[in-house]
Amino acid sequence: MSVESQGAPGRTPKRSTLLDVARRAGLSHQTVSRYYRDNGEGLKAATKTRIESAIAELDYRPNLIARSMRTRRTGRLAIVLPGGRALHPTEFLNAAAELAREEGFTVEMVGYDGDAAERLGRVLELADWGQVEGVLSISPLDGVDRRASSVPIVVAPEYDDDMRALRNLADGDTAAEIIEHLAGLGHRTFLHIAGDLRWTSARNRRRVYQETIDRLGLTSYGIVDGDWSAQSGFDAVMGLPVGSGVTAIFAASDQVAVGVVRAAWRRGWKVPDDLSVWGWDDQELSRFAVPAISTVTVDRELEGRFAMRRLVAAVRGEPEPLEEPSRKTVNRLVDRESAAPGPFAGQPLPRRRSAR
Secondary structure (H helix, E strand, O other), X not given: OOEEEEOOOOOOOOOOOHHHHHHHHOOOHHHHHHHHXXXXXXXOHHHHHHHHHHHHHHOOOOOHHHHHHHHOOOOEEEEEEEOOOOOOOHHHHHHHHXXXXXXXXXXXXXXXXXXXXXXXXXXXXXXXOOOOOEEEEOOOOOOOOXXXXXXXXXXXXXEOOOOOEOHHHHOOXXXXXXXXXXXXXXXXXXXXXXXXXXXXXXXHHHHHHHHHHHHHOOEEEEEEEOOOOHHHHHHHHHOOOOOXXXXXXXXXXXXXXXXXXXXXXXXXXXXXXXXXXXXXXXXXXXXXOOOOOEXXXXXXXXXXXXXXXXXXXXXXXXXXXXXXXXXXXXXXXXXXXXOXXXXXXXXXXXXXXXXX
8 A cells, every 4th residue: 555645835827627627628537548558540620629729728738646556456456545645544444455456456555645526637537537446535635526436435534634633533422421431420510622623523522522511410610722732731630720620521532642741740739639530542651651542433443444345335336334423433532540439429410401
């Protein structure tokens, strides 16, 4: 499995795509693709003239990655993701590639810069060269029409253009389970340290935290908007005044939770005796922290395998698989050492507030 990327944000101007050429010429992109694939054979002279004029006007250059795949063997699939990103969802991609190999396919990963509309043009080029049997995009494509492609294109938008998680991977509803669990242990006053609010996941967890606090009639000392770092967790707890009443902290990530535990130790508070802490992501550090951090495990491999299973089914002309992962199968609570009974253990919850 290899990764190739074209372009870098801010360094090169927007490149025209085969789709742009088709629009300028007033033709279908399949016709323009045929012009390249068959050197214009079988096309009317007027059609070729329109295509060549559009190519010249747009200074269009064919996709080099797609053309380099001309020698592929049968059974090659492509995974397309936004290019120019330092981080890639390794667990998701590895699981998708493993499923493809189990089904007898090889996988190429291709990174394209630009927004969803620009990537769509590149994806259609890649598909129309006829050198892959199917394309999986793990981020949105702008207005993709699967019927317009010569091979199946499956869009599983689990990440946005900046490789930030979406859908089940950006779950917020599991935050309700965390608060309900801690409330059941006897905690009544909470603090939430959120992640970077540019992330859908951070916004979702923040929203569900507040909704659950309100619904259960609990008390929130407040919400601190952080940046996913241990430092943000440390600073939030160091800033808590004595007598705040907070006995449970929901941290947006394990990194944040580790910072919370460190600050609690600095202030002479014992975790979990004086303060219960819950994180998210089930990172390795959470298992080896002292105490081990209660968290949420996120099954990115499950999502990756399902996305690739959809593409394999489309390539083979089989029905789309129905067993789509649910939020509860992807995100699950892991109760470790950092959460314990609170001061109201064994007492009933406050009267729940009616939903509006």
